[in-house]
Each structure stands twice: as C-alpha cells, then as structure tokens.
Amino acid sequence: MEFQELKDCRFDGSGHFKLDDYTTDVHVKKELRPNFDALTETNTRRMSELQGKLYAEGREGVVVILQAMDAAGKDSTIKHVMSGLNPQGVTVASFKQPTTEELAHDFLWRAAAKLPRRGCIGLFNRSYYEDVLVVRVHDLQKTYRMPKRVLDTSKDDFFEQRYRQIRDFERYLWENGYRVLKIFLDVSRDEQRRRFLDRIDDEAKNWKFSSSDVAERELWPKYMDAYEQCIDRTATKEAPWYIVPADQKFYARWLVSEAMAHVLEECNPHYPELPDEQRDDLAAARTKLLAETGGRDDRAERDETERENG
Ligand code: AMP
Ligand code: MG
Numbered sequence: 001m002e003f004q005e006l007k008d009c010r011f012d013g014s015g016h017f018k019l020d021d022y023t024t025d026v027h028v029k030k031e032l033r034p035n036f037d038a039l040t041e042t043n044t045r046r047m048s049e050l051q052g053k054l055y056a057e058g059r060e061g062v063v064v065i066l067q068a069m070d071a072a073g074k075d076s077t078i079k080h081v082m083s084g085l086n087p088q089g090v091t092v093a094s095f096k097q098p099t100t101e102e103l104a105h106d107f108l109w110r111a112a113a114k115l116p117r118r119g120c121i122g123l124f125n126r127s128y129y130e131d132v133l134v135v136r137v138h139d140l141q142k143t144y145r146m147p148k149r150v151l152d153t154s155k156d157d158f159f160e161q162r163y164r165q166i167r168d169f170e171r172y173l174w175e176n177g178y179r180v181l182k183i184f185l186d187v188s189r190d191e192q193r194r195r196f197l198d199r200i201d202d203e204a205k206n207w208k209f210s211s212s213d214v215a216e217r218e219l220w221p222k223y224m225d226a227y228e229q230c231i232d233r234t235a236t237k238e239a240p241w242y243i244v245p246a247d248q249k250f251y252a253r254w255l256v257s258e259a260m261a262h263v264l265e266e267c268n269p270h271y272p273e274l275p276d277e278q279r280d281d282l283a284a285a286r287t288k289l290l291a292e293t294g295g296r297d298d299r300a301e302r303d304e305t306e307r308e309n310g
Helices: 030-057 074-083 128-132 134-138 155-175 189-201 203-208 211-218 220-234 249-267 276-291 299-308
Strands: 061-068 090-094 121-125 178-186 241-245
Touching (some): 030 074, 061 074, 061 128, 061 249, 074 090, 128 134, 178 220, 178 249
Parallel strands (some): 061 178
16 A cells, blocks of 8 residues: 555645646555544544634634545535534535526635634535636636626636636635635546446435536546646645545545644644633632532532433
8 A cells, every 4th residue: 555644645836736646546455444444533533622722712714625526525525524523613615506696796706705704614515616627627717797808818818817816815815814725535537437336326326416427527637637727726835735535435534634633733723711800700700609509519419410310
C-alpha cells in the first residue's frame, strides 16, 4: 500500500497542478479497513471536542466544500462527518441547478446566503465551484442573460475571471474570520461505473440514479480538465485543495476526517474565559442557590438516584 498522509493530498497553489499526479486509489488491503475506521472514529471525537470550543468561542467560521463527480461519495461523507458533530453548530447546503431567481444574480450570491455564522461549520455539498465546472463543460455561460461586455470575452478569459473572483471571495472570507476547506473526492471512471451499476441494481439506491448521469459520464475528460484547471487556479495557502483518493470509501472518509480535524485545530478554539466580575457573579449565585436548602448540597443524592434508576 502506498500510504498517504494528509499533506500528500494537499495542493496549496505552489507549483503547477496536475491531476495525474494524484491517485484515486491507494489500494488499502481489506484487512486494514478496521484500522482506518478506528482512526476515523478517533478523528470524529477530536472534531467533536474542537467544534464545541469553536461554537462557544464564536470567533471563527469554517466552510467545508465538497466537490466531486457523481457517485464519488459526497452524500455518505457528509452523513459520516455529521454523525460526530453537534447539529446546533452545523449547517448543510446542497447546490443544485440554479433556480431562475439564482440565475438572475451573480454566481456567488446563493453561496454567500448559505455561509455559516462564525463559530459554526457550513458543509457545502457542491458549491460555487460548479460555476467553473459544469458551467465550463457545458458552455452554460453562453446562455446567461448578461451584458455584451461580459459575454464577449473569450471563454478562457471568462473563466480566468471567475477563478480570480473565487480567489478574491475566499480571501474576503479569510479576512472576515472564515476558513475554507476544499475537498475534491477523486473517484476513477471505472469505480463510478461500478457505483452506477449498484444504484441501478439496488432498489433502495434507484432514486439516486438518473439517466442523465450516464450522459455526464461521457464528458469525463472534459470534467477532469475543468477540475484540473480550477484546482490549479484557486488553491491558495489560506484555502488549499485536498485531492482525496475516493475509490475506497472508508479511506476517503478517514482522509476527510483528517482534513476536518486539521482545519479545526488550525482554528485553535478555546472555551471563553470568564472575566473576574462574572466569576464573582457566579460565586454569588452559587451561595444564593445553596441558601435555598440551608447550605445543603443535595446533588449527591440526585446522582445516587440516577445511578439506581440506571
Ligand atoms: P446532485 O448533486 O446529484 O443532486 O446534482 C445536482 C446537479 O446540479 C449536478 O448535476 C450539478 O452539476 C448541478 N449544478 C450545481 N450547480 C450548478 C450550476 N451553478 N449550474 C448548473 N448546474 C449546476
Ligand atoms: Mg447526481
């Protein structure tokens, strides 16, 4: 097995990005799966503890962007990651085909509306990156109702502008107290085929499959070019991309949990410390509450009862 660390799948914009330098499969032996599941579990606990502090402190927000081809495991990754987090501090937003209302605005509008508050984590299932991926592959920009001065630029210039707008937007977020974690679940075309077959053969998975998915699959090379370009142009030190091998789901989950725990650690959150006056207030409140029972602390009895009642 070609073991990877988180840093092996990070691209922060230094140098030129080539998708072929990254593998979709590290071929972890089946017997090792429990080890990875255990590591993921440990990260989940790390995340949970850090999230509690992030929320309490309320200073920094985290946006986690998941991008991938169909059937790469975005949904199941979200389900897994969420299982370890307190729902109070997390929002999930899925970005589908834009509505008429959304298309009548600038492309970052709908994403800006879904940003989490600082102290919270916002998971983006797809994102404004679709606007340089599916849009680029299908030349959808040509159909947009925009002035000639915008549409008359060459295709390359149009998307170079968008990459810059995205870099600027992410820099703006950084400067406003957010971190953006960008994950590309890198699945192979062969594995996608097998997962589509699973979706067709398993009735419980039928709803996830649409015949247009097969048509999109035909455009695989164009999508890979679009991903390569987009990652090359939008990875920065503050908002790097993680290219996660996604052919083995348990492995991808572990790496995503590594990336999430890492970004939360970078936030380095702490429970807020009470100022001295508030500490005095607490002490006064304590005295008052204990006075109600004549100074007797009856919590030990309560704990005893709870133990007895299981
Ligand atoms: P799914 O994630 O499978 O529910 O599919 C959502 C679909 O919406 C995908 O096919 C995306 O490519 C598409 N989509 C998301 N954002 C955009 C966008 N800005 N323009 C066009 N299509 C989009
Ligand atoms: Mg789909």
